[in-house]
Amino acid sequence: MLIVIRNALAVLPQGDADVIGRHTIYINEDKIVGIDERPADFAEEDAHIIDGTDRLVIPGLVNAHTHTYMSMMRNCADDLSFMDWLFNRVDPIEGKLLPEDAYWGSLLGQIEMIRSGTTTFNDMQMHIHQTTKAVRESGMRAVICRGLVGGDYDRNDIRLQQALEEMEEGRECSRLSFRLGPHAPYTCGPDYLRMVADVAKEKGLGIHIHLAESVTESENMRKDHDCTPIEYALSAGIFDVPTIAAHCVQLSEKDIKILADHNVSVVTNPASNMKLGNGFAPVPEMMAAGINVCLGTDGAASNNAQNMFREMGYLSMIHKGTHATPQCIGAPEVFRAATINGAKALGLNTGSIEKGKKADLAILRLDVPSMMPNNNLLAALCYSANGSEVDTVIIDGRIVMEGGELKTIDEERVYSEIRSMCSRLGL
Numbered sequence: 001m002l003i004v005i006r007n008a009l010a011v012l013p014q015g016d017a018d019v020i021g022r023h024t025i026y027i028n029e030d031k032i033v034g035i036d037e038r039p040a041d042f043a044e045e046d047a048h049i050i051d052g053t054d055r056l057v058i059p060g061l062v063n064a065h066t067h068t069y070m071s072m073m074r075n076c077a078d079d080l081s082f083m084d085w086l087f088n089r090v091d092p093i094e095g096k097l098l099p100e101d102a103y104w105g106s107l108l109g110q111i112e113m114i115r116s117g118t119t120t121f122n123d124m125q126m127h128i129h130q131t132t133k134a135v136r137e138s139g140m141r142a143v144i145c146r147g148l149v150g151g152d153y154d155r156n157d158i159r160l161q162q163a164l165e166e167m168e169e170g171r172e173c174s175r176l177s178f179r180l181g182p183h184a185p186y187t188c189g190p191d192y193l194r195m196v197a198d199v200a201k202e203k204g205l206g207i208h209i210h211l212a213e214s215v216t217e218s219e220n221m222r223k224d225h226d227c228t229p230i231e232y233a234l235s236a237g238i239f240d241v242p243t244i245a246a247h248c249v250q251l252s253e254k255d256i257k258i259l260a261d262h263n264v265s266v267v268t269n270p271a272s273n274m275k276l277g278n279g280f281a282p283v284p285e286m287m288a289a290g291i292n293v294c295l296g297t298d299g300a301a302s303n304n305a306q307n308m309f310r311e312m313g314y315l316s317m318i319h320k321g322t323h324a325t326p327q328c329i330g331a332p333e334v335f336r337a338a339t340i341n342g343a344k345a346l347g348l349n350t351g352s353i354e355k356g357k358k359a360d361l362a363i364l365r366l367d368v369p370s371m372m373p374n375n376n377l378l379a380a381l382c383y384s385a386n387g388s389e390v391d392t393v394i395i396d397g398r399i400v401m402e403g404g405e406l407k408t409i410d411e412e413r414v415y416s417e418i419r420s421m422c423s424r425l426g427l
């Protein structure tokens with residue numbers, strides 16, 4: 001489909017900075033084919049025109065760590081300690097889920113993400129088939145990571161075998177890619193992690209893992225293995241393949257150096273970490289060490305939202321507050337963590353508005369109080385916007401929401417299915 005976004009303010013990269021200027025953007029099929037210059041073979045009369053008056057175009061946000069199906073568990077495990085939350089509340093609900101519950105839960109999460117300008121998510125879960133079905137329908141871009149837990153070096157591990165088979169099902173959809181998702185050091189023995197790393201290496205797959213999320217995890221790791229969770233993952237060979245590590249809250253200086261030296265991308269999840277009482281990741285320190293820091297919401301059972309604007313707000317505020325230094329992280333770094341850094345970590349040709357890149361864009365209204373006046377729009381994106389400004393979303397060159405109306409998902413049906421599922425599960 002040909003699309004022209006005419007004469008809109010847009011956030012474009014210029015060297016290491018993002019600069020806002022007025023541009024016309026041309027989209028053909030799945031790509032941005034021109035910025036200001038109409039390509040010779042582009043027939044504008046056949047194109048869908050989007051008027052850019054009072055609009056801001058941004059690269060679609062990349063939610064680099066979540067569990068979308070858990071949106072059906074929103075607000076049912078609150079104000080609990082991390083281990084109590086996970087083992088006594090979330091795990092028992094997981095045990096009762098039917099496969100289609102994950103499908104509807106994922107769609108619910110995706111509605112919230114599209115409505116707040118997210119175009120890509122990196123998902124860890126055990127329901128690949130259901131999630132890939134939901135992604136095919138919603139039009140979102142996703143990296144699907146099968147959650148894996150185990151103790152032994154077992155190449156016939158049932159979850160791993162299922163993961164490899166289910167990945168094949170999704171291969172034909174260009175918006176889908178796959179990684180292996182060993183859950184965490186406290187649910188994966190060293191031999192099992194070594195096996196997952198070996199399989200990832202052989203199959204050319206990346207890894208997505210939770211690391212150093214809580215004090216309890218770090219204390220138990222010290223007691224049982226006399227190392228940090230980062231050192232544990234390093235010695236299992238996890239960092240020998242492209243790895244995305246979620247959380248990384250409890251880090252030593254040596255841990256930060258290990259992550260930097262091995263080009264591990266770290267996803268920070270400020271809302272989830274605060275809500276579960278896990279503390280604050282050393283984000284300014286990781287950025288200073290050259291680590292590619294991305295931003296994620298984590299699942300709605302711990303956040304309890306899938307809204308990257310809310311997350312950008314937290315990321316920009318908490319480190320200024322905890323470091324008592326307003327300069328330690330600024331709007332430009334926060335915006336990059338929510339866009340290009342996530343795309344880089346996931347190996348995607350998205351995350352910025354550039355000719356030749358995949359057309360994953362969100363268009364925000366500027367004629368709303370949160371964005372008015374339009375003094376510094378990059379600051380507005382991080383400090384003022386709440387996601388409700390998102391008006392139109394384009395993913396892979398396809399309009400999935402226009403004028404606030406979702407084009408790909410029947411919202412009422414999803415809400416009705418979620419209501420009956422929650423009543424069946426007694427939530």
Ligand code: NI
Nearest residue numbers: 210246298299
């Ligand atoms: Ni998580």
